[in-house]
Amino acid sequence: MLANLGPTGADLMEDFFHAGGLRTLLAERTELIDRSQKAVNGRTLVENLEGSEIFNGEVIRRHDQPLLPNSGLAVLHGHIAMVP
Numbered sequence: 001m002l003a004n005l006g007p008t009g010a011d012l013m014e015d016f017f018h019a020g021g022l023r024t025l026l027a028e029r030t031e032l033i034d035r036s037q038k039a040v041n042g043r044t045l046v047e048n049l050e051g052s053e054i055f056n057g058e059v060i061r062r063h064d065q066p067l068l069p070n071s072g073l074a075v076l077h078g079h080i081a082m083v084p
Helices: 013-019 021-027 045-049
Strands: none
Touching: 013 021, 021 045
16 A cells, blocks of 8 residues: 555545655556556556656655555445445
């Protein structure tokens, strides 16, 4: 877990933006990105991420210093809204 964002996290999206945003977060995990695929501008995503910088290491952590060693994203699907 490299960022702890609201509504239940410690930081707001505004903090995330000023710390470097999604571009910087993705740049921390380039080893997980398919380097062969081109974006609409003709460059790869990794090439587009070059030069990104973390401006606040407490909001966006480096991949070797995560907030939690194991975390992830839970995707809910189905008819959750229809449960009585």
